[in-house]
Amino acid sequence: MEVARFWRENQSRYNMQGKKCGACDIVYFPPRDLCPKCRRESIGKMEKIKLSGKGVVISYTEVHDGLPAFSMQVPYTMAIIELEEGPRITGQIVDVEPGEIKIGTEVESVFRKLGQEGECGVIHYGYKFIPKP
Amino acid sequence: MTVGIVGYGGYVPKYRITPDNIGKVWGVDGTARGKGLGIQMKSIPSPDEDVITIAVTAARKAMKGCDVCPDDIGAIYVGSESHPYAVKPSATIVSEAIGAAPDLTAADFEFACKAGTAAIQTCMGLVTSDMVKYGMAIGADTSQGAPGDPLEYSASAGGAAFLIGKDNLIAEINHTVSYTTDTPDFWRREGQMYPKHAGRFTGEPAYFKHINACSHKLFQAMGTKPDDYQHAIFHQPNGKFPLRIGKSMGFGPDQMKYGLLTPIIGNTYSGAVPLGLTNVLDHAAPGDRIFVMAYGSGAGSDGFDITVKDSIDDYRTGDWCSLDCSNQDLIYLDYANYAKFRGKIKMGGV
Numbered sequence: 120m121e122v123a124r125f126w127r128e129n130q131s132r133y134n135m136q137g138k139k140c141g142a143c144d145i146v147y148f149p150p151r152d153l154c155p156k157c158r159r160e161s162i163g164k165m166e167k168i169k170l171s172g173k174g175v176v177i178s179y180t181e182v183h184d185g186l187p188a189f190s191m192q193v194p195y196t197m198a199i200i201e202l203e204e205g206p207r208i209t210g211q212i213v214d215v216e217p218g219e220i221k222i223g224t225e226v227e228s229v230f231r232k233l234g235q236e237g238e239c240g241v242i243h244y245g246y247k248f249i250p251k252p
Numbered sequence: 253m254t255v256g257i258v259g260y261g262g263y264v265p266k267y268r269i270t271p272d273n274i275g276k277v278w279g280v281d282g283t284a285r286g287k288g289l290g291i292q293m294k295s296i297p298s299p300d301e302d303v304i305t306i307a308v309t310a311a312r313k314a315m316k317g318c319d320v321c322p323d324d325i326g327a328i329y330v331g332s333e334s335h336p337y338a339v340k341p342s343a344t345i346v347s348e349a350i351g352a353a354p355d356l357t358a359a360d361f362e363f364a365c366k367a368g369t370a371a372i373q374t375c376m377g378l379v380t381s382d383m384v385k386y387g388m389a390i391g392a393d394t395s396q397g398a399p400g401d402p403l404e405y406s407a408s409a410g411g412a413a414f415l416i417g418k419d420n421l422i423a424e425i426n427h428t429v430s431y432t433t434d435t436p437d438f439w440r441r442e443g444q445m446y447p448k449h450a451g452r453f454t455g456e457p458a459y460f461k462h463i464n465a466c467s468h469k470l471f472q473a474m475g476t477k478p479d480d481y482q483h484a485i486f487h488q489p490n491g492k493f494p495l496r497i498g499k500s501m502g503f504g505p506d507q508m509k510y511g512l513l514t515p516i517i518g519n520t521y522s523g524a525v526p527l528g529l530t531n532v533l534d535h536a537a538p539g540d541r542i543f544v545m546a547y548g549s550g551a552g553s554d555g556f557d558i559t560v561k562d563s564i565d566d567y568r569t570g571d572w573c574s575l576d577c578s579n580q581d582l583i584y585l586d587y588a589n590y591a592k593f594r595g596k597i598k599m600g601g602v
Contacts, residue, residue: 129348133348231305
């Protein structure tokens, strides 16, 4: 049931909402209910935190043979981004020409369509990234 | 009762196509067509952009510049004629994406190119009646133009958002008026991909008649004349109509230069006048008076008399950024890529 699965994650996808461990201050994204480092020490101390969406490209690849859902966007850039708050996440970088992204490029999140369940299905939205203006 | 703009933000996708590139495909002198329409280029949404992503981007910019808690927003209205869903509101997604849900009312508006200004009027009513503290009004479109139709040279994408309230205003809305008739100059039937228009009928009995009538209502209500305004914004289906009607009323080019964006971004439909207003607010000085006249086919006009407050200088500081930032580093497309981006290429079973 794709609709319910995506709906449950809307807050983290729409607003980059993560969790911060109150015991060790490590920030997790996607959010976790338990800190894997502090374990039982973190119970009841995991606080919601809205991430800035700003980060730096740690690694990237240009996809030339993409998934069918992304066929209109080929070639597109996928990157591992280290966010200001610490977590490293995978995200698509949009509105760029091939070759424009380098390791160390500063990026910020934007709100875009992630995909859809066919022409008649629900549309999924969430974060992607653009180079910092 | 004082009411006005507390925050604002605009967004235009960075992809562009020129009339020359469109004309080449259809055996038309695109450069001449563009000159005739007063359009140098038009914006194109990326394949992952639609009215909802544009509305969210504009709304987030509007919130960024002002010190308002999203929980205090009691209403969100998104005006557009290209909502991604026929049934399921764009406004609910915007509400979640700016952190305003769940304690608010939300809905989608449609009135051709003036759905965004209708949303502003509705928010003004809710705010002045104290039903809500703040209301968010958005006008956005990824407008449609059938391949080869004259509309294809102008139909573009963009949108703007305005946070309407009573406190901490950066611009006061002194008055608003409307003029509405049943005039079928432009329409799109349910399930149809592209709109139809009535050719020259869209001019005199539609655009010019309604804007003239509404403008005179506004002048009469406020006791003003064109010279009293530093800025004027008219609906801009092309680059020529607004200049023609503005000139006929006595507005000069200097009064219209910031509010007329269609020559460089195309006709953003519900986003057109709202985006013009964001660009005027980007450049206006405290005390400036703004004349705003929207038009929507079908047909009607909404007029606004606005005065910029001293606090706008504080609003436009820091890392605040409204429209200008979204118009940097443009990417120009040829017609093939434009057709791909706009879903004009049918992929069969893919």
